[in-house]
Amino acid sequence: xSDTLLEVRDLVTxxxxxxxxxxxxxxxxxxxxxxxxxxxxxxxxxxxMTIAGILRARSGTVAFAGREMTSLRPxxxxxxxxxxxxxxxxxxxxxxxxxxLRAGAYQRRDDFAPDIEKLFxxxxxxxxxxxxxxGTLSGGEQQMLAVxxxxxxxxxxxxxxxxxxxxAPLVVEEIFRIITELHRDGTTIFLVEQxxxxxxxxxxxxxxxxxxxxxxSGDPGSLAEDEVIKRAYLGSAK
Amino acid sequence: MLADLVQNTLDGLxxxxxxxLLAVGFTLVxxxxxxxxxxxxxxxxxxxxxxxxxxxxxxxxxxxxxxxxVLASVAAGAYVERLCxxxxxxxxxxxxxxxxxxxxxxxxxxxxxxxPRHLYPFPxxxxxxPLAFAGxxxxxxxxxMLAAAVTVCALLWGILYRTRFGVAARAMIDSPxxxxxxxxNVPRISMGVFxxxxxxxxxxxxxxxxxxEQVTPMLGMWSTLKGxxxxxxxxxxxxxxxxxxxxxxxxxxxxxxxxxGPQLRDFIAFxxxxxxxxxxxxxxxxxxG
Numbered sequence: 001x002s003d004t005l006l007e008v009r010d011l012v013t014x015x016x017x018x019x020x021x022x023x024x025x026x027x028x029x030x031x032x033x034x035x036x037x038x039x040x041x042x043x044x045x046x047x048x049m050t051i052a053g054i055l056r057a058r059s060g061t062v063a064f065a066g067r068e069m070t071s072l073r074p075x076x077x078x079x080x081x082x083x084x085x086x087x088x089x090x091x092x093x094x095x096x097x098x099x100x101l102r103a104g105a106y107q108r109r110d111d112f113a114p115d116i117e118k119l120f121x122x123x124x125x126x127x128x129x130x131x132x133x134x135g136t137l138s139g140g141e142q143q144m145l146a147v148x149x150x151x152x153x154x155x156x157x158x159x160x161x162x163x164x165x166x167x168a169p170l171v172v173e174e175i176f177r178i179i180t181e182l183h184r185d186g187t188t189i190f191l192v193e194q195x196x197x198x199x200x201x202x203x204x205x206x207x208x209x210x211x212x213x214x215x216x217s218g219d220p221g222s223l224a225e226d227e228v229i230k231r232a233y234l235g236s237a238k
Numbered sequence: 239m240l241a242d243l244v245q246n247t248l249d250g251l252x253x254x255x256x257x258x259l260l261a262v263g264f265t266l267v268x269x270x271x272x273x274x275x276x277x278x279x280x281x282x283x284x285x286x287x288x289x290x291x292x293x294x295x296x297x298x299x300x301x302x303x304x305x306x307x308v309l310a311s312v313a314a315g316a317y318v319e320r321l322c323x324x325x326x327x328x329x330x331x332x333x334x335x336x337x338x339x340x341x342x343x344x345x346x347x348x349x350x351x352x353x354p355r356h357l358y359p360f361p362x363x364x365x366x367x368p369l370a371f372a373g374x375x376x377x378x379x380x381x382x383m384l385a386a387a388v389t390v391c392a393l394l395w396g397i398l399y400r401t402r403f404g405v406a407a408r409a410m411i412d413s414p415x416x417x418x419x420x421x422x423n424v425p426r427i428s429m430g431v432f433x434x435x436x437x438x439x440x441x442x443x444x445x446x447x448x449x450x451e452q453v454t455p456m457l458g459m460w461s462t463l464k465g466x467x468x469x470x471x472x473x474x475x476x477x478x479x480x481x482x483x484x485x486x487x488x489x490x491x492x493x494x495x496x497x498x499g500p501q502l503r504d505f506i507a508f509x510x511x512x513x514x515x516x517x518x519x520x521x522x523x524x525x526x527g
Contacts, residue, residue, distance in 0.1 A: 052418075052419060053418075054415060054418060054419070073418075073423075073424075073425075074418035074419060074421075074424075075418065075421045075422055075423045075424065078419070078420070078421030079421060083419070083421070084419050086415070086416065086419055090413055090415060090416040090419070091413075091416070092408070092409050092412035092413055092416060092417075093412060093413075094408070094411075094412050095405075095408055095409065095412055099405055099408070099409075102402075102405045103405050103406065103408075103409040103417070103420045103422065104420045104421070106402065106405070106406055106409075106420055106421045106422045106423075107421040149420060150419075153420075153421050
């Protein structure tokens with residue numbers, strides 16, 4: 001339980017001259033739900049996109065299961081067992097729900113039909129709408145689809161960027177129920193959330209990020225929740 | 239009068255079928271890469287020149303020439319992809335387009351160095367005259383072109399909707415970033431789409447050259463213009479739209495040639511595009527930003 005699955009060390013990512021990540025270091029332990037909190041513009045999404053290989057790090061390293069993967073292309077990172085559910089879901093709007101899942105299985109060479117069946121049991125709404133274009137789904141359904149698509153690659157580590165963003169409270173609860181289920185089934189989860197209250201309920205460990213740096217890390221309970229929330233939303237007053 | 243209209247419509251559909259083949263290839267590349275490949279036509283021209291070269295020096299049957307057109311177009315297309323499109327990645331669309339213009343000039347020079355005369359004969363697709371029925375005439379070449387366009391569209395649909403490669407290509411058309419996150423090998427699929435588009439273009443080039451029974455270096459520019467025009471008429475990036483745009487272009491050209499004279503044929507086609515871009519429905523003007 002205690003070995004490190006994802007190790008980020010001194011990661012610097014920049015847009016032109018502006019450094020969005022100014023040397024981020026953190027670890028995600030095998031079998032955990034680890035949560036990353038922080039105000040808007042802290043660099044959380046940049047970190048996720050850098051781990052997934054969409055953005056190139058200027059310096060620093062990302063290691064997954066002990067293997068350096070900073071220079072890998074995104075598809076190779078997916079093949080090694082890391083999948084990102086991106087911010088704003090990014091489903092394929094002009095493709096059917098079923099084709100979205102097939103696209104998520106692109107790296108798989110084995111028969112993935114049983115996986116689709118399993119995911120349809122977990123997300124019955126997706127089964128009902130399997131022939132429907134993803135762009136016509138509601139926000140919550142698109143989020144389920146984005147999660148299901150990521151799971152099609154059978155990731156060992158699931159990265160989730162703001163999965164509750166813009167969703168109704170009931171749907172948010174459903175998303176978090178799914179997160180705990182996935183965790184129970186053995187998937188390690190690294191979660192970026194604005195909803196600190198929900199995130200701290202499910203996470204075993206959390207990091208606070210502000211202005212491109214990790215400023216605090218601890219277990220839920222190591223800091224009063226309202227203090228965490230204050231910092232996560234407003235940044236620490238200095 | 240009515241007989242003329244019908245005959246012109248038949249001729250227009252035949253021309254439209256050849257434009258459809260060109261436009262479908264153009265649209266595939268545009269859809270997947272969001273890039274205009276000006277060297278699309280010149281790569282096809284080079285394929286046809288390669289076939290002409292083999293025909294003149296060694297002699298070869300029509301089927302062999304068709305295969306050479308397709309293979310040489312794919313090779314030239316892959317060359318263009320490596321030099322113009324792969325290195326720029328998510329970078330500047332303009333840089334890629336200008337680079338593809340530079341390769342256009344290069345491919346034309348290669349063709350003219352290999353076969354320096356302005357015009358070379360290409361073996362005919364069909365030796366006999368046109369078919370006549372009910373007072374109208376249809377060239378056999380036109381029927382072959384139409385059949386080829388229908389077959390290619392059906393095959394393409396099968397590839398896009400029934401294969402793993404097709405799922406990946408459509409995913410890239412839909413959302414390139416999401417495609418990368420889904421684990422799709424984007425550079426490989428780009429290359430595959432380029433090769434597929436070039437193969438369709440090569441087939442179109444062969445059929446066109448064998449219909450007009452000659453090749454000139456102008457075939458490159460002609461193919462790029464017709465493909466681009468048909469794609470834009472059909473709304474950028476839509477494959478069914480490209481086919482419809484190509485048929486519309488063929489019909490407009492055939493009718494305006496008859497009523498207004500051959501000098502105004504291309505003028506009318508571009509005028510139509512101008513009007514559509516200026517005041518046409520929004521989906522024509524702003525598809526894919």
